[in-house]
Structures are given as structure tokens and as C-alpha cells.
Amino acid sequence: MIKYSDIDDRLRALAEPTRGAIIERLSRGPATVSELAAPFDMSFAAVVQHLQVLEGCGLIQSEKLGRVRTCRIEPRGFAPIAEWIADRRTLAERRLDRLGVLLAEMDEPSQSKKLKSKGKKK
């Protein structure tokens, strides 16, 4: 099972609006660093730093051809986050399901004689 410590750097990387916008842009297709920087009111160097954070934790990859660096999403980098979130939901939902089964059994006279010592309270 995936642990929080396996994904904390990726969550921190995604929990910043500029980097979130970059990921949304890249999920529509690869883009050069200049294309990625264009919509933002910040220095080119600042955008490069954000890209380095995203690449450092495996959420994007980049390739330099001549003088142009092109970035793309690394889908595999998202897998551990998806798994951690799925685990959190599943564990919590399973507990709710078990509680539901228990309540249903308590409500079912044939299966719960021991629990219902004094008859027909609904």
C-alpha cells in the first residue's frame, strides 16, 4: 500500500496554482518552455523553477532538441497519488459498508436473537 511519504512531494508540487495550471496545459499535449511561460505574469526563470519541481518529482518529463526544451506529462508519476487516494476512500468506504451490514443484521430478527433481548423495538 502506498504511504503518504511516497507522495508528499508530488502533492506539494501540485498544490501550487502555477504548477497546477502547467499540468492542466500539458495534459492537452506537449509544450515548449516558452509556450508554458507565455500565459504567466512571472519571469522565465520562475517558470523554469516550477518545471524543475514538477520534473524532479516525476510528474513531467522534458527533452531538449537544439535550443528548445519540450515538456510533457509523465502519466506514471500520477499513479501513486491516484493509488493513495483510492486507498483512503476504499478503506473508509469498506468500514461504512461493514457498519451497514452490522446494522442490517441487528435489524433482521432471524439473525439477531441474541442482540434483541426484549423484542420488537424498531
Add this chain to the structure above:
Amino acid sequence: MIKYSDIDDRLRALAEPTRGAIIERLSRGPATVSELAAPFDMSFAAVVQHLQVLEGCGLIQSEKLGRVRTCRIEPRGFAPIAEWIADRRTLAERRLDRLGVLLAEMDEPSQSKKLKSKGKKK
């Protein structure tokens, strides 16, 4: 499709180690505020603040019975994050698939005569 602005508060909430640990604890079952605070070397008030952040963005819910407040995971709160991440992966992977199909077609002589104007370069 889920937008980043729908989940940015939840990502920020999860991107903090104490809150991540609280979520991991709660996914194993409900707990009182005192139980949640016990493992942390911080004030009770600080833990309560973290819980308020998590509850404020719908990742947990809490209920007060007498003087005891019990917290539990709200699985539905995780759904939009899971969906956003799934969208990012799917869009990127679909592009990679389309690229694969295109490359396969280019490599298939019968379908790509127009692209191969000068013969057998591999």
C-alpha cells in the same frame, strides 16, 4: 471535467504532513480529536486547526457527542481529486496512444505512400 480550481484547496490541505498523517489515521477508522492529537508534538489547538482545514474542504466530517468530537473520512471529498488526476493521466496517455497509432501507420507501407516519397529510409 473537473478543473484545478475545484480541487486546489483539497490539494493544499493534503500537501501538509500533519494533515496527511491525520487522513492516513482516519482511513483506518473514526477517531476522537484527542486520539488524533496524541501522536503529534504540537498543541491541541494546532491539531484542531488542521482538522478544521480538512473539514472545511470536505475531506473529513466530525460530530460532537457530549464533550467528545469524533472525526471520520468523508470519502466523497476525495472523488474530485481522483477525477482530476485520472483526467490528467488519461488525456496524456490518449495522446501517447494516438502518437503510437500514427507512427505505426507511417511504418506500414500500404497506408503511408504519401508520406514516403523517397522510398526505404528506416
